[in-house]
Amino acid sequence: MPPSVPDPARRNERSHRAILEATVELVAELGYEQVSVEAIAKRAGVGKQTIYRWWPSKGAVALEALDDRLRTAPGGGSSGSWPDTGDIVEDLRVQMYGVSELFTSREVGPLYQGLIAAAQCDPALSRAHLDQLIEPASVACRARLALAKERGEIRADADVQTLIDMLWGALYYRLLLHTRPLDLAQIDLSLDIVFRGLRDA
Amino acid sequence: MPPSVPDPARRNERSHRAILEATVELVAELGYEQVSVEAIAKRAGVGKQTIYRWWPSKGAVALEALDDRLRTAPGGGSSGSWPDTGDIVEDLRVQMYGVSELFTSREVGPLYQGLIAAAQCDPALSRAHLDQLIEPASVACRARLALAKERGEIRADADVQTLIDMLWGALYYRLLLHTRPLDLAQIDLSLDIVFRGLRDA
Amino acid sequence: MPPSVPDPARRNERSHRAILEATVELVAELGYEQVSVEAIAKRAGVGKQTIYRWWPSKGAVALEALDDRLRTAPGGGSSGSWPDTGDIVEDLRVQMYGVSELFTSREVGPLYQGLIAAAQCDPALSRAHLDQLIEPASVACRARLALAKERGEIRADADVQTLIDMLWGALYYRLLLHTRPLDLAQIDLSLDIVFRGLRDA
Amino acid sequence: MPPSVPDPARRNERSHRAILEATVELVAELGYEQVSVEAIAKRAGVGKQTIYRWWPSKGAVALEALDDRLRTAPGGGSSGSWPDTGDIVEDLRVQMYGVSELFTSREVGPLYQGLIAAAQCDPALSRAHLDQLIEPASVACRARLALAKERGEIRADADVQTLIDMLWGALYYRLLLHTRPLDLAQIDLSLDIVFRGLRDA
DNA sequence: CTATAAACGAGACGGTACGTCGCGTCTTGTC
DNA sequence: GACAAGACGCGACGTACCGTCTCGTTTATAG
Numbered sequence: 001m002p003p004s005v006p007d008p009a010r011r012n013e014r015s016h017r018a019i020l021e022a023t024v025e026l027v028a029e030l031g032y033e034q035v036s037v038e039a040i041a042k043r044a045g046v047g048k049q050t051i052y053r054w055w056p057s058k059g060a061v062a063l064e065a066l067d068d069r070l071r072t073a074p075g076g077g078s079s080g081s082w083p084d085t086g087d088i089v090e091d092l093r094v095q096m097y098g099v100s101e102l103f104t105s106r107e108v109g110p111l112y113q114g115l116i117a118a119a120q121c122d123p124a125l126s127r128a129h130l131d132q133l134i135e136p137a138s139v140a141c142r143a144r145l146a147l148a149k150e151r152g153e154i155r156a157d158a159d160v161q162t163l164i165d166m167l168w169g170a171l172y173y174r175l176l177l178h179t180r181p182l183d184l185a186q187i188d189l190s191l192d193i194v195f196r197g198l199r200d201a
Numbered sequence: 202m203p204p205s206v207p208d209p210a211r212r213n214e215r216s217h218r219a220i221l222e223a224t225v226e227l228v229a230e231l232g233y234e235q236v237s238v239e240a241i242a243k244r245a246g247v248g249k250q251t252i253y254r255w256w257p258s259k260g261a262v263a264l265e266a267l268d269d270r271l272r273t274a275p276g277g278g279s280s281g282s283w284p285d286t287g288d289i290v291e292d293l294r295v296q297m298y299g300v301s302e303l304f305t306s307r308e309v310g311p312l313y314q315g316l317i318a319a320a321q322c323d324p325a326l327s328r329a330h331l332d333q334l335i336e337p338a339s340v341a342c343r344a345r346l347a348l349a350k351e352r353g354e355i356r357a358d359a360d361v362q363t364l365i366d367m368l369w370g371a372l373y374y375r376l377l378l379h380t381r382p383l384d385l386a387q388i389d390l391s392l393d394i395v396f397r398g399l400r401d402a
Numbered sequence: 403m404p405p406s407v408p409d410p411a412r413r414n415e416r417s418h419r420a421i422l423e424a425t426v427e428l429v430a431e432l433g434y435e436q437v438s439v440e441a442i443a444k445r446a447g448v449g450k451q452t453i454y455r456w457w458p459s460k461g462a463v464a465l466e467a468l469d470d471r472l473r474t475a476p477g478g479g480s481s482g483s484w485p486d487t488g489d490i491v492e493d494l495r496v497q498m499y500g501v502s503e504l505f506t507s508r509e510v511g512p513l514y515q516g517l518i519a520a521a522q523c524d525p526a527l528s529r530a531h532l533d534q535l536i537e538p539a540s541v542a543c544r545a546r547l548a549l550a551k552e553r554g555e556i557r558a559d560a561d562v563q564t565l566i567d568m569l570w571g572a573l574y575y576r577l578l579l580h581t582r583p584l585d586l587a588q589i590d591l592s593l594d595i596v597f598r599g600l601r602d603a
Numbered sequence: 604m605p606p607s608v609p610d611p612a613r614r615n616e617r618s619h620r621a622i623l624e625a626t627v628e629l630v631a632e633l634g635y636e637q638v639s640v641e642a643i644a645k646r647a648g649v650g651k652q653t654i655y656r657w658w659p660s661k662g663a664v665a666l667e668a669l670d671d672r673l674r675t676a677p678g679g680g681s682s683g684s685w686p687d688t689g690d691i692v693e694d695l696r697v698q699m700y701g702v703s704e705l706f707t708s709r710e711v712g713p714l715y716q717g718l719i720a721a722a723q724c725d726p727a728l729s730r731a732h733l734d735q736l737i738e739p740a741s742v743a744c745r746a747r748l749a750l751a752k753e754r755g756e757i758r759a760d761a762d763v764q765t766l767i768d769m770l771w772g773a774l775y776y777r778l779l780l781h782t783r784p785l786d787l788a789q790i791d792l793s794l795d796i797v798f799r800g801l802r803d804a
Numbered sequence: 805c806t807a808t809a810a811a812c813g814a815g816a817c818g819g820t821a822c823g824t825c826g827c828g829t830c831t832t833g834t835c
Numbered sequence: 836g837a838c839a840a841g842a843c844g845c846g847a848c849g850t851a852c853c854g855t856c857t858c859g860t861t862t863a864t865a866g
Contacts, residue, residue: 010832033322036821047844052823116377117318121234126379134380140846161392162371165380169370170363174316176377178327179335179366189363196398211810211863237852248813253854412837433735435724449839454828466805518779519720528781536782564773564792567782571772572765578779580729581737581768591765595747599799613816613858639847650818655849 006053018044019051023065028107032062032114040171059118059125066111067132073102082140088148089191095173096187097140103175113175138164155197163194206313220252224266229308233263233315260319260326267312268333274303283341289349290392296342297388299370305383314376318389339365345382356398364395408455420446421453425467430509434464434516461520461527467512469534475504484542490550491593497543498573498589505577506584518578540566557599565596606696621647622654626668631674631710631725635665635717662728669714676705685743691751692794697742699774699790706778707785719779741767758800784795 024042026035037058041048052193083091102108119126145160154160170190174182223245227236238259242249263366284292303309320327346361355361371391375383424446428437439460443450457463485493504510521528546563546567572592576584625646629638640661644651658664686694705711722729748763757763771795777785 006842007840010840011841012831031322037823038821041844045844047842047846048823049845050843055842064866077325106807113321117321117377120314120318120377121232130378130380134378139379142380158394159387159390162387163373163394165374165387166367166391166394169374170366171370172378173366173370176330177335177373178320179331179339179348186360186363186366189360190367193359193364193367193395193398197394197396208810213812216812235822239852242813246813248814249854251812311860359847381813400862408837421787429782436713439828440826443839447839449837450828450841451830452838455837459856469836515723520724522716522720522779523634532780536780540782542641559794560796561789564789565796567773567789568619568769568796571774571776572768573770573772574776574780575768578723579732579733579737579775580722588762588765588768591762592769595761595766595797595800596771597800598676599796609814609816610814613814615817615857618817640849641847644818648818650816650820651849652819652851653817656816 011054011069012050015044015046015050016054019046019061020065020068022046023061023105024069024161026110027062027065027111027114032110034116037061057118057125059115060128062111062115062118063125063128063132066108066115069108069111070102078136082144084144084147086151088145088153089195091144092167093187093191096167096191097184099168099171100182100184100187103171109175116172116176161187166194167191212255213251216245216247216251216253220247220262221266221269223247224262225268225270225308225312228263228266228312228315233318234312238262240327258323258326259318260316260323261329263312263316263319264326264329264333267309267316270312271303271334274299274309283345284347285345287352289346289354290396292400293342293368294388294392297368297392298385300369300372300389301383301385304372310376317377368392414452417446417448417452418456418518420571421448421463421494422467422470422539424448426471426509426513427464429464429467429513429516433512439463444558457526459520459524460487460495461517461524464513464517464520465527465530465534468510468517471510472504472535473512475500475510486549486554490555491597494569495589497584498569498593501570501573502566502584502589503584505573511577515577556597568596569593614657615653618647618649619651619657620651621666623668623671625649625712626664627672627710630665630668630714630717635713635720640664660721660725660728662718662725663731664736665714665718665721666728666731669711669718672711672714673736675703676701676711685747687747687750689754691748691756692798694747695744696771696790696794699770699794700787702771702774703785703790704788706774712778716778769797770794 019040022040023035024040030039035058037051038048040046040058040061041051051061055064083094085091103112115125115129119129141164142160142175145154145163148154149156149158149160167190168188171182174180174186220241223241224236227240227244231240236259238249238252239258241247241262242252252262256265272330284295286292303328304313316326316330320330342365343361346355349355350359350361368391371387372383375381375387417576420443424442425437427447428441432441437454437460439450442460442463443453453463457466482532485496487493505514517527517531543566544562547556550556551558551560551562569592572588573584576588578584589592622643625643626638629646631640633642638661640654641651643661643664644647644654654664679706686697688694706715718728718732722732744767745763748766750755751757752759752761752763770793773789774785777783779787
């Protein structure tokens with residue numbers, strides 16, 4: 001056992017939490033790139049080694065910090081239980097509104113942008129991002145859409161995954177490309193476009 | 202005038218080109234983050250100062266290198282002249298196929314991912330990216346869609362910008378999130394979804 | 403009594419010995435500086451705290467380890483009983499030969515060099531070194547020289563301490579400066595020089 | 604040329620000197636071990652890399668700093684030109700007095716002790732120490748002693764190197780072992796002992 | 805057809821952060 | 836309560852690049 005994985009049972013939870021919180025605070029204050037592991041350690045009152053002992057990189061800390069924030073956000077980070085009012089468009093709208101709000105928040109927005117940027121050159125981080133954030137949300141969304149299909153709200157031959165890619169893609173497009181600010185009206189417009197033709201005649 | 206803007210007329214075009222090409226090569230070989238300005242200078246056989254004289258950052262070099270590659274690519278980087286076969290869906294498909302091909306190419310893909318990542322924390326670079334790449338393409342696409350609207354291929358009340366955001370958003374979503382590889386079939390599926398309801402009844 | 407001196411009666415002698423032996427082994431293998439307290443603990447199969455409980459520093463462990471080796475060496479580390487053959491030069495030669503042998507041994511040489519080096523910046527360690535090693539040997543040597551003086555082997559006005567400093571100084575000079583290897587012939591030469599004029603005419 | 608030795612012609616002499624002086628100051632203030640390369644860099648107003656570019660280790664900096672101090676000290680660090688009054692004992696005394704003064708000075712003493720300590724575990728440093736400090740001084744001393752031998756001040760069969768080892772050994776012994784403070788009277792005593800028998804009857 | 809000023813290659817510089825190592829202390833069971 | 840194990844806060848290590856700053860050396864007009 002050369003890397004000699006540390007024992008999670010002996011982990012100092014006080015330090016653990018301090019690191020996650022320092023990360024969120026600093027990224028909100030300075031921006032993702034401007035935050036160094038050293039700065040996180042200093043702010044958290046922690047040794048640098050304690051960060052490197054439990055995470056492989058700044059990106060991994062950011063991911064857990066983000067995950068932590070989403071988990072404690074209303075709606076469980078849009079990944080937990082999806083609403084089912086019987087109206088799929090309405091339910092999608094509510095979820096997308098929630099995500100849009102998070103994306104534009106001072107704490108989550110820059111953190112998430114930085115995380116996705118870091119993941120471009122870090123396959124392990126990208127994997128973790130997909131597994132911990134994207135895939136759970138995607139699963140829940142697909143389940144809700146499958147329900148809508150059974151009920152005939154959506155045409156039986158519609159490709160649900162492509163539908164998700166477009167709706168969420170539009171949000172990420174604005175988050176990452178900064179063409180124009182995220183805005184709720186455009187969520188309505190996008191839902192309008194895709195659902196005009198998806199309902200069975 | 203102490204900093205004194207350098208004189209473009211006296212610029213060494215040999216070095217200029219060598220820098221752009223070294224950048225493309227190195228990013229393709231090592232990945233965006235792993236490439237340093239020092240490495241580009243060394244590979245190009247150029248002094249570091251020559252890079253900093255003409256560009257403000259590695260990202261700016263990458264943007265010009267990318268722009269250069271796109272300009273010499275078939276289709277003029279999808280920004281120049283859009284085709285007009287009379288069938289808007291077919292024309293969009295052709296353009297999106299082209300972009301998809303670029304995104305998956307060994308040279309352009311990683312370079313563009315890295316560029317977008319760098320732009321997350323560099324507003325000037327983000328601005329330049331929008332102005333030089335995104336906006337021209339968007340303008341051309343909007344023009345082609347306006348034509349389609351005039352011809353009644355698209356409903357008069359459809360929001361053209363949101364349409365673009367969704368279609369391109371789906372592509373960028375897969376480019377940047379790495380949920381699944383870019384693939385032409387999904388372009389067809391996405392066009393299918395959005396155009397079912399956009400045609401006037 | 404928060405720090406509360408540990409109770410020597412409850413000391414684990416097995417661990418005690420393992421630490422001293424691990425220290426000697428590791429220093430012989432890797433050199434003094436390359437050996438860390440952590441490495442000693444690991445090699446001895448002992449917790450780090452067990453070392454810090456009984457010694458104030460690595461140097462202190464090294465001193466005890468060295469002392470332990472010398473005590474079990476022939477001649478009692480040249481500090482115990484000095485020979486008295488009636489010929490002071492011969493007796494000095496025998497003692498110096500013994501020390502020279504220890505200085506050039508794989509186990510004692512590097513350990514002692516490292517110890518003296520560490521003592522340069524650690525007054526407590528220096529003090530302990532003098533008290534435990536240097537002074538006892540010096541006392542015994544002075545006693546033997548006093549005997550020689552009484553017998554008229556040495557001039558009555560000779561300064562015995564300076565004599566010791568020169569003879570031993572020459573040995574330490576070569577041990578610590580590495581000008582040339584320690585060698586028995588030079589011991590003979592040095593004895594020859596100092597005793598030519600010390601005998602009463 | 605992988606390590607790519609830097610070009611001495613382009614060296615910043617201002618930084619060079621600042622580093623040597625910061626080293627001397629800091630060692631005098633804090634002691635050798637307590638001085639880190641980082642502290643030297645900070646005090647000298649220099650990047651750490653500038654130190655590592657020109658020296659392999661803290662010890663090497665210390666050696667040059669020491670050499671620099673000795674070179675500018677009266678007597679050229681006892682290595683340059685030896686006096687020749689015609690009386691070898693007197694000339695040796697003068698030189699040893701000078702060295703003794705340096706050894707007890709606040710600037711040179713701790714620096715030299717630390718250097719010798721560091722050299723115990725750094726063969727390259729030890730080599731450099733011998734070549735730059737010890738050997739030149741030794742050569743000059745041997746030359747003066749050879750002269751004395753020619754003149755019959757010293758017996759023809761005396762081993763000059765051993766003589767040097769003893770005289771200087773006694774000084775280093777007190778410098779490094781701290782048995783008692785260096786003191787001029789003991790220099791006289793040691794000269795007295797060795798020269799009683801070295802003069803031709 | 806110089807000469808002169810600029811852009812150039814090379815790379816040393818003052819810095820910042822990296823990820824690692826070892827320090828000496830603290831914590832958690834086990835014997 | 837001493838012990839093995841090892842996480843902790845800390846601080847220095849030696850490295851990699853950053854962006855700036857000299858250095859000569861081309862080089863390409865302007866006199």
